[in-house]
Amino acid sequence: MLYTPTPDTLYHPPPHHIDPLGYSRVAIITGCSSGIGLATTQLFLAHQFQVVGLDVSPFNYNLLRVEDHGRFHFHQGDLTQPGQIEEGVRIANHFGGQVDVLVNVAGILDNFASADAVTDSDWDRVISINLTVPVKMMRAVIPFLKQRPEGGVIINVASTAGKSGAVAGVAYTASKHGLIGATKNVAWRFRNEGIRANAVLPGAVDSSVGNRIAEEKGGGGVDLEGYKAVEPVHALQTKAIEVVPGITALEVARTILFLVSDQARTINGVELPIDRAWGVV
Ligand SMILES: NC(=O)c1ccc[n+]([C@@H]2O[C@H](COP(=O)([O-])OP(=O)(O)OC[C@H]3O[C@@H](n4cnc5c(N)ncnc54)[C@H](O)[C@@H]3O)[C@@H](O)[C@H]2O)c1
Numbered sequence: 001m002l003y004t005p006t007p008d009t010l011y012h013p014p015p016h017h018i019d020p021l022g023y024s025r026v027a028i029i030t031g032c033s034s035g036i037g038l039a040t041t042q043l044f045l046a047h048q049f050q051v052v053g054l055d056v057s058p059f060n061y062n063l064l065r066v067e068d069h070g071r072f073h074f075h076q077g078d079l080t081q082p083g084q085i086e087e088g089v090r091i092a093n094h095f096g097g098q099v100d101v102l103v104n105v106a107g108i109l110d111n112f113a114s115a116d117a118v119t120d121s122d123w124d125r126v127i128s129i130n131l132t133v134p135v136k137m138m139r140a141v142i143p144f145l146k147q148r149p150e151g152g153v154i155i156n157v158a159s160t161a162g163k164s165g166a167v168a169g170v171a172y173t174a175s176k177h178g179l180i181g182a183t184k185n186v187a188w189r190f191r192n193e194g195i196r197a198n199a200v201l202p203g204a205v206d207s208s209v210g211n212r213i214a215e216e217k218g219g220g221g222v223d224l225e226g227y228k229a230v231e232p233v234h235a236l237q238t239k240a241i242e243v244v245p246g247i248t249a250l251e252v253a254r255t256i257l258f259l260v261s262d263q264a265r266t267i268n269g270v271e272l273p274i275d276r277a278w279g280v281v
Contacts, residue, residue, distance in 0.1 A: 021261055022049035025150075026096030028088060030079060030137065031106030033057040036157060036205060039249035040103055040256050045071055047257065050096035054079060054088040055106065079106060079133045080125075089140045100148050101260055102141045104134035104156045104179075110169035112226035123171045130175035135182050142186070142195065151194040153260045156183045157252070158199045160279045162271065166233045169226050176201075180271050187269030196268040198259050203275025204237045205247050237278045247274060 027044050031037030032053030044051050045068035052073050053059060059074040073095045077084040092099040107130045110122060134156050145152020161168040162176030179199060186197040255274050258264055273279040 019048040021257070022047035024050075024097075025100040026050045026052070026092055026098065027101035027103060027260075028052045028054065028092045028099055028137070028141065029103045029105060030054045030088075030133070031104075031157075032074065033059045035105075036202065036249045036252045037103075037105035038063060039253035040105060041072070042068075043250065043253045043257055049101070052088060052092040052095055052099075054084075079137070080128045085133070085136050085140050088137075089144070093144060098147065099141050099144050100150070100152055102137055102145070102152075102154045103256060103260075104137055104154070106133065107157065107159075107175075110172040111221045111223050112169040112230060113171070113223035114226050114229070115170045117223050117226065118170050126171035127175050127178075130172065131178045131182070134179055138182070138186055138197070142190065145195045146190070146193050148194065150262075151196065151265075154183070154186065154195065154197040155256050155259055156180075156197070156199045157256075158183070158201050158271065160201055160203050160273065160275055162199065162201050163273075163279055164233070164281075167230050169223065183271070184269045191268055196259075196265070198264075198267060198269065199271045200252065200255055200259070201271055201273045201275065201279060202252050203247055203273070203278040204234070204241075205249055205252060233281065236281055237275075240276060240278065244276060247276065 022044060027049045029037055029041050029044065029051055032041045033055040034057060041051050041053050042064065045064065050071045052075065054075050054077065056076065056078045058076060061069065064072060073091060075088050075091050077087065079085055089099065108126060110126045113122065138154055156179050158179045159176040161173045162180045165173055183197050183199040252274050255272065259267060
């Protein structure tokens with residue numbers, strides 16, 4: 001059963017309790033070192049998953065409970081580089097038996113430039129990390145997910161920008177639209193082979209990507225014209241946060257955990273907003 005902890009506390013199962021949600025299941029989580037990926041890693045470990053975390057940034061083990069260390073393996077590497085994805089999957093199969101769950105979280109924001117101003121290097125980097133890597137991760141795990149007796153699960157972290165053209169630059173928007181399309185394709189293709197694939201679409205989350213939007217508007221490498229075009233739509237979400245709390249990385253992680261759980265066994269190919277209705281605009 002999916003346990004619902006009080007806000008911002010993790011699940012603390014009683015000693016010697018076996019949590020059927022995660023016990024003996026292996027999850028790969030990309031982008032585990034920070035934000036949504038970190039919260040997902042912490043929550044999955046609290047539910048007794050074995051987790052292989054992949055990230056280009058170092059991982060701070062102090063952010064894990066000591067009792068969870070033995071079920072966590074971190075591999076540091078840039079997933080856009082040749083061989084890194086295969087190495088991550090190889091570790092997961094070696095570490096835990098065989099991979100059951102893939103959560104594609106790693107991603108980067110763009111600088112809000114539209115098609116008139118996006119540079120080749122920004123386009124290539126954003127598409128590579130946000131779209132090509134998740135698709136290649138799915139390609140690498142699908143043969144193993146098919147073999148899982150209880151079925152394999154893929155969760156792709158897209159964004160409100162995967163539905164809307166009015167919240168980010170052209171590269172980020174295209175990458176997240178593409179990721180939703182890839183999710184649906186995999187959901188349909190493998191629906192009778194024991195694999196579910198779903199996308200979550202967080203709105204503005206209190207994490208690195210979300211904070212960069214808040215902090216860097218008008219500064220750094222932000223495309224000012226592009227930012228001005230999306231700012232009114234962001235303001236709708238900002239105003240909402242003044243009334244109700246913003247969305248936390250842990251709240252996104254809880255939704256991911258739900259989609260991985262057996263309670264979501266009929267949910268396949270959805271694009272699920274986590275945005276307090278921001279995405280309906
Ligand atoms: N924060 C938000 O407001 C928000 C909203 C919607 C969607 N998202 C999406 O959620 C995901 C996570 O966002 P976040 O706010 O937690 O970001 P974050 O920056 O806190 O975490 C992203 C992680 O991905 C890692 N990463 C980046 N490039 C990588 C690469 N090439 N190889 C391996 N790891 C790499 C980073 O090192 C980082 O640890 C992203 O896909 C983002 O697009 C975020």
